[in-house]
Amino acid sequence: MFDLTTAAVIYCTLVAIVFLGLWLWNDRRDHRTFERERRKTTFHCIRCDQLYTAVVGTELAKCPRCGHENTRLKF
Incomplete structure (x- = not known):
């Protein structure tokens, strides 16, 4: 189906997207918490x-x- 190089690139891209999504979600959550405490x-x-x-x-x-x-x- 895919050769090893193509599968590795797809896997790394998906892992990067998951980590980017988790980072953005945690950043927004922490910002909301900080604003709630600050105000x-x-x-x-x-x-x-x-x-x-x-x-x-x-x-x-x-x-x-x-x-x-x-x-x-x-x-």
């Missing part, structure tokens, strides 16, 4: 002086240490 709202507790974060769009959040509800930091 957070920062809060400062006025009772216990702790800095903490919450998801984007949150205007009020409870402090994880003391439970006091704080507004987000505005710069």
